[in-house]
Amino acid sequence: MASRWQQRLVSVVPSCDVCPLQFYVLTLRGILGPKGGQLQQLPRCVPSPVGVGHSGLLFSACSMGNGTSRLYSALAKTLNSSAASQHPEYLVSPDPEHLEPIDPKELLEECRAVLHTRPPRFQRDFVDLRTDCPSSHPPIRVMQWNILAQALGEGKDNFVQCPVEALKWEERKCLILEEILAYQPDILCLQEVDHYFDTFQPLLSRLGYQGTFFPKPWSPCLDVEHNNGPDGCALFFLQNRFKLVNSANIRLTAMTLKTNQVAIAQTLECKESGRQFCIAVTHLKARTGWERFRSAQGCDLLQNLQNITQGAKIPLIVCGDFNAEPTEEVYKHFASSSLNLNSAYKLLSADGQSEPPYTTWKIRTSGECRHTLDYIWYSKHALSVKSALDLLTEEQIGPNRLPSFNYPSDHLSLVCDFSFNEEPDGLL
Ligand SMILES: NC(=O)C1=CN([C@@H]2O[C@H](COP(=O)(O)OP(=O)(O)OC[C@H]3O[C@@H](n4cnc5c(N)ncnc54)[C@H](OP(=O)(O)O)[C@@H]3O)[C@@H](O)[C@H]2O)C=CC1
Ligand SMILES: [Mg+2]
Incomplete structure (x- = not known):
């Protein structure tokens, strides 16, 4: 049918x-x-x-x-x-x-009105990561988030402890928007977007963002009855802060074969400082058994980013749902790449060397799935992380895990404030 x-x-x-x-x-x-x-x-x-x-x-x-x-x-x-x-x-x-602008406060109030029957949302705080490099320019706030495709959440994911009413799009979209409006990122990197054209693009463009969407070639959403089109990656940036220098939609390959996974990479110029940097978003192949495939996709993405950053001359931020724990090969490729990347959320740990214990937590028919899969990588010599948004505690997430009536996705959003280091030349 x-x-x-x-x-x-x-x-x-x-x-x-x-x-x-x-x-x-x-x-x-x-x-x-x-x-x-x-x-x-x-x-x-x-x-x-x-x-x-x-x-x-x-x-x-x-x-x-x-x-x-x-x-x-x-x-x-x-x-x-x-x-x-x-x-x-x-x-x-x-x-x-x-394109009449929207007042973010007005939109937030509308979201809250729609969500008045929902339990209170979680309080998350920014952790100050105090770096000794003061910057004269405002930081760049980046949000990474797999927002959970509506079709997958309702039709494929099997979140057995999540009531179907919690997934109703008209309310869930308000929870997603509320999260975006709460942190007001300058750059928004999203995965599993299957409501780009009817929701995020029109609303976010009226909030001042410029958006790009790249759907998966064979999105699993299309298998779900009453789907809203394919899911894919989306990248939004605030037009009053950045100028788009160039943009590439990348279909990832694995050992030269075209795959179903994609990335978007854009070079932006900061209007305040005139400095350029590259921002990329991706969503790698899911599931166990596909570790080598993900590793190959990661190598392809790194190669593309090498070319786009002219051999690491342009600072880089890569956001993604890598579907890989830090023990996996693809993580190691990113950590040891000649692009000199570090993973921002490691800085929240006591020694600065450990990833958080989870970025996604759900219960499927197979049982509890608690994993660290989402990352914000950045050029460690050219950029500093000034602060990062804390993750939710186990108690906040609750016994039924995610998604829930007060959190819209099975993945947590990651948010960081970056600043440029003063003398990055030669160190990238
Ligand atoms: N229409 C067509 O002709 C074709 C359709 N397909 C469909 O696409 C799918 C494969 O696409 P591909 O991009 O490789 O998909 P992936 O394996 O990367 O997974 C797709 C989505 O499924 C979610 N997922 C991960 N683990 C599970 C799980 N255990 N149960 C349910 N969902 C899960 C992932 O979420 P997360 O990243 O959050 O873990 C991800 O968003 C096939 O299963 C098929 O349904 C494929 C080819 C052709
Ligand atoms: Mg998913």
Whole structure:
């Protein structure tokens, strides 16, 4: 049976003589092109308020249907080259008049109103990591978070102790937004995003972020009935703080074979200091038995990042759900790379050498799964970590683990404040 997402695809190309899956393949080729493409070039969804009982920020829809159908109608147009050439406006930014900014406080209040029946959220504090390199510029706050794809949470993950009501998207999305609004990162690196076009891109762009999405070529979300499209990595940065210098969507390879895992790497320039750095987001292959595959994907990513940073001349931050414990080969590749990377969350440990005991904690049919899989790597000579957001304690997480009524994902968010070191030249 065709999923709602597949039906939407067909509905936007009624004359198209292909089955939904074939169309999906064509669509992916249309988006990605032979070397991978830039989804950010697609038109942005312009929300219009239709909410009831709210000012409409959270329950907005696009003026021409919802985000997904608008996207795929745009894609259908880009597939038809003559239409695209007659309507080049489909490939340029929307009229800025329609991107009315949102007051973050107003959005936070709307989230809180939606979540009024939920238990109080957890208090997490930033740990000051006192470095002796004072910087005249404001720090760069980076958030890494696997937010849990809605389709996977409801249809595949088997979180046996998590009540289905806790996963309801209209509320869970508010918990995710609340977390983002609570810490206000300058850069947001997300995995398992399957609500980019209808939720995160329209809302975050109105909060001042520029976003890029790169879906997995064969997202497991597409197997789930009533899915909302493929999941993938998303990268957002605040436009008033950074200028985009270049952007690459990378489909990871393992021993030269193309894989189902992706990364986004962007070079940004700080508007205050003029300094450039590279930020990357990835989500490596999951599950035990795939350690060598992950290791190969990590090597490919490191090679790509070597090229993008011109042999480590540009400072680098890599955020990801590596699906690998610190004992795995892929972790060791990153820790010993010639890119001179350190893992930021090690700095929370007493000796600065140990990763946290967990970044994800859930209960599946197979039992309890408590692992350290998520990391923020950074160029250790060029950058300093000024502070990091503490993780939740076992007591806060509670006996049913994650996700829960007061935390929306099975992975915890990681948040760090970085500053540039003064004299990094030659030390990168
Ligand atoms: N539509 C199609 O034609 C095709 C579909 N597929 C689908 O894609 C899947 C493989 O894709 P791939 O990208 O390699 O997926 P992965 O193995 O990387 O895992 C996909 C997702 O499953 C989650 N996951 C991890 N462990 C478990 C578990 N024990 N139970 C349930 N979910 C888990 C992961 O979450 P986390 O990272 O948080 O652990 C991850 O987001 C196949 O299972 C198939 O369903 C594959 C090929 C073609
Ligand atoms: Mg997952």
